[in-house]
Amino acid sequence: xxxxxxxxxxxxxxxxxxxxxxxxxxxxxxxxxxxxxxxxxxxxxxxxxxxxxxxxxxxxxxxxxxxxxxxxxxxxxxxxxxxxxxxxxxxxxxxxxxxxxxxxxxxxxxxxxxxxxxxxxxxxxxxxxxxxxxxxxxxxxxxxxxxxxxxxxxxxxxxxxxxxxxxxxxxxxxxxxxxxxxxxxxxxxxxxxxxxxxxxxxxxxxxxxxxxxxxxxxxxxxxxxxxxxxxxxxxxxxxxxxxxxxxxxxxxxxxxxxxxxxxxxxxxxxxxxxxxxxxxxxxxxxxxxxxxxxxxxxxxxxxxxxxxxxxxxxxxxxxxxxxxxxxxxxxxxxxxxxxxxxxxxxxxxxxxxxxxxxxxxxxxxxxxxxxxxxxxxxxxxxxxxxxxxxxxxxxxxxxxxxxxxxxxxxxxxxxxxxxxxxxxxxxxxxxxxxxxxxxxxxxxxx
Ligand code: PMP
Numbered sequence: 522x523x524x525x526x527x528x529x530x531x532x533x534x535x536x537x538x539x540x541x542x543x544x545x546x547x548x549x550x551x552x553x554x555x556x557x558x559x560x561x562x563x564x565x566x567x568x569x570x571x572x573x574x575x576x577x578x579x580x581x582x583x584x585x586x587x588x589x590x591x592x593x594x595x596x597x598x599x600x601x602x603x604x605x606x607x608x609x610x611x612x613x614x615x616x617x618x619x620x621x622x623x624x625x626x627x628x629x630x631x632x633x634x635x636x637x638x639x640x641x642x643x644x645x646x647x648x649x650x651x652x653x654x655x656x657x658x659x660x661x662x663x664x665x666x667x668x669x670x671x672x673x674x675x676x677x678x679x680x681x682x683x684x685x686x687x688x689x690x691x692x693x694x695x696x697x698x699x700x701x702x703x704x705x706x707x708x709x710x711x712x713x714x715x716x717x718x719x720x721x722x723x724x725x726x727x728x729x730x731x732x733x734x735x736x737x738x739x740x741x742x743x744x745x746x747x748x749x750x751x752x753x754x755x756x757x758x759x760x761x762x763x764x765x766x767x768x769x770x771x772x773x774x775x776x777x778x779x780x781x782x783x784x785x786x787x788x789x790x791x792x793x794x795x796x797x798x799x800x801x802x803x804x805x806x807x808x809x810x811x812x813x814x815x816x817x818x819x820x821x822x823x824x825x826x827x828x829x830x831x832x833x834x835x836x837x838x839x840x841x842x843x844x845x846x847x848x849x850x851x852x853x854x855x856x857x858x859x860x861x862x863x864x865x866x867x868x869x870x871x872x873x874x875x876x877x878x879x880x881x882x883x884x885x886x887x888x889x890x891x892x893x894x895x896x897x898x899x900x901x902x903x904x905x906x907x908x909x910x911x912x913x914x915x916x917x918x919x920x921x922x923x924x925x926x927x928x929x930x931x932x933x934x935x936x937x938x939x940x941x942x943x944x945x946x947x948x949x950x951x952x953x954x955x956x957x958x959x960x961x962x963x964x965x966x967x
Contacts, residue, residue, distance in 0.1 A: 533558070534572050535920045540829040542822045543572040544754060544920040549888045550959040552943045557888035560925035564752075564918030565701055565866045566892050568732060571754040571919070577818040578757065578811055588810050589780065589801075603810050606817035607800070613820035614727075614746045614763045615737025621766040623800045624759055624813050628728040629654040631747035631762035632695075634803055635724060636660070638772035644687035646680060646721070647695040650702075650856060650901035655695050655726045663688065669901070672859045673708045680712050684719035692721035693744075698730025702901050702914065704838075704866030705856050706730065713743045722765070728752055732918065733834060733864040735827050738764060750812060754919065755819035759812030762803075770798045778805035830919065834865045837917050837926060841867060844930030845915075849937055850874075854905040854912055865917030868896070868905075871933065876911045879933075881952035882941045885959070887932040889925070891915050 536543035546569065549559045561569055581602060586595035588603045607622040616622070625631040636658035639645070644663040647655065656666070665683045670676050680694060694716040699706045713723040722744035727736050731748045738746055745764030750757060762769075774781045774796050781802050783795040796802050823830065845851055850872030871879060876893035883889040892914040895902035903910040915929065946955035 535569075535922070536572075537919065537922055538829060538833060541826060541833055541919055542754075544569040544918075545572060545575060546920055549884075551888055552885040552954045552957065552959060558924075560887070560889040560928055561920050562915045562917065562925060562929060563890045563892050564732070564920070565704075565729060565914065565916030567751045567756060568754045568918050569920050570756055571819055571822055573822050574755050574757075574815045574818050578815050581811065581814055585811060588808055599810050602814050603808060606813040609817035609820055610761050610763060613731075613736075613824055614748075614761075615735075615739045615741075616763055617739055619766060620738060620764050621769060621800050623762045623769065623803050624808060625747075625762055626758060626809075627749040627751065627760035628726060628747045631760050632724070632726065633658045634762055634775045635745060635747070635769075637775060638768045638803075639693065640691045640768060640771070642688075643691040643693055644684075644721075645693050645695060646683045646687065648676070648679075650700070650898060650904070651695065651697055652701050652726065652728070653897045653899070654728070655697060656898075656900070659695070663690075669856060669904075671857060673711075673857050673861055674859070676857075677708055677711045677715055681715045681719070684716065684721055687719075687721075692716070692719065694721050694723045695726065696723060697726040697728070698736065699733065699864045699866070700856055700898075700901065701729045701866065702868050702896050702898050702905065702912070703854050703856050704729075704864040704916070706734075706862045706864065708861075709743065710741045713741055717742060724764070729864060729866070732823070734831070734862075735824070750816035750819065753816065753819045753823065755812070755815035757809070757812035757815040759809050759816045761816070769800075769803060772803075774805060775803040776805040780808070781805035833919075834917055837921055837923065838863065838865045838867075840923060841865075841915065841917065841926045841929075844926060845869060845933070848930065848933045851933065854902075856901065856905065865921070866914065867916075868902070868912040868914040870906050870909065870912050871937070874936070875952070876909070876913045877952040878945060879913055879936065881945055881954065882936060882943070883929070883932055885945075885954040885957070886942055887928060889929055889932060891929075 533546045534543045535546040548556045550556045584598040586599045588600045645659040646665045648669040649666040650669040716723045724745040725743045727748045749760040786793045854868040880893040906912045
C-alpha cells in the first residue's frame, strides 16, 4: 500500500444539535482526489472524543501527578480527581451505597477481573452470542453457554431453565445490555429478576448500552456493570467494574504490586502481604488518572443530555434503516424476531459483495468509516450472516449527522448499480485500495 504523508487535514468539532455535546471530527482524503468530512459510522467500536473531555483533560494535565502517595499539591489534586471519578461513575451507573467502583483498562479487563473474583465453583450462565469479552473469561465445568433464542421472551425462559439446572452454590448470569452486532437491547431487568429468583447474580456488559441509554444497577437490579471509556467518548484507556464488593473484597488481587498492598513484611521463608480490601485491591500499579478523569467527564456529559441524545439517535436510526431497506440485495441482521428497543447499530450483508471490500470502498471513495467482519462476536455473526459469516456494521453516535447517513445510503446504491471507481486488492490480507494515494496526516510524517 502506498501512503504519502503531508496533507493538511484540520480537526473539526461536530455539534449535531445545540443540546448535544460536541465531538471531535476530522476530514479524510479520498482516493479519487480531495478530501471530505469524515463520516464516522463506527461508534460501536470506539467513539470519537467529546470536545468537553478534551478540554477537561487539557485543564487537568498541568496538575497531573501521582495519585494517593504524593505529598505535593499536584499529587493531592490528582488524588482528588481520581477519587471524584469514582463518585461520578457510581452515580452514572445508579450504584447502591455498598457497591464498589474499580477502575480497569476497559470492559474486557473488567470482565476478566470479575471472572477471577468469582467464588470457587460459581456457575456462570450466558448466551453464546455474547461479545468475546463476555463469552470467554469464564472457566470450569459450570459454565453454560445457551444458544440464543429467537425471541426476547424465550431468552428469559432459557436463562430460567439454565439456572434451574445449575448445581447448588454461587451463580452468575452474564448478559450484554445491547448487542454489538445488531444493536438490539436485551430484556435485562426481566433476566435479572429471574436470576434473583434462582439465587444468581447478574453482570451487565454495558459496553454498548451505556453510550446510548441511562443504566442503573439499582433500577435494573443487576449486581455488576462493566463499561469502557473509549466507547463513551473518552478514549484515554480507562474502563470500570461497578458492583457488589463482597466477592471482590475476598478475591486474590487481580494484579500483585504497589497500591494494592497495605503492608509487606519480610519473613524467613518469603514475604507477608496485607492487601487492601477496597477497590485499590484490584488496581495495583500507577493508576490511569487522565483516563479515569476523561471517563468521568464523559459520563457527566452524557448523563446531562439523555433525552436529546436518545431523540437524536432514534431519528437517525429510522433514517438509516429506511435508507438501507431500499438498497437492493441488502439484508439486515437481527437476533430477535420480536421488536426491541435498539441502539444505533445496524449490521447487514449485501448480496454479491464481500463486507471487507465494501467497507474499503466506502472509506476510500466516500470518506465513510464502518466496520466489517464478525465483530468479536463470531458465533452471533456466523449464525446471523449465514454463509459468509461476516457483515458490515454501521453504528451511530453523537458525531453522526443526517448527511453521513444519506452519504452511506447513496454510496451503497451507487456501488450496487455501478461498482467501484477504483481498484482494490488485499495487499496485507485486508481489502484496500491499490494503489492508495491518500496522504497520512502530517503528525505521522517522519
Ligand atoms: N462487550 C461488548 C458488547 C462490546 O461491544 C465490546 C467492544 N466491542 C466489549 C465488550 C469489549 O470492550 P473493550 O474492547 O473496550 O474491552
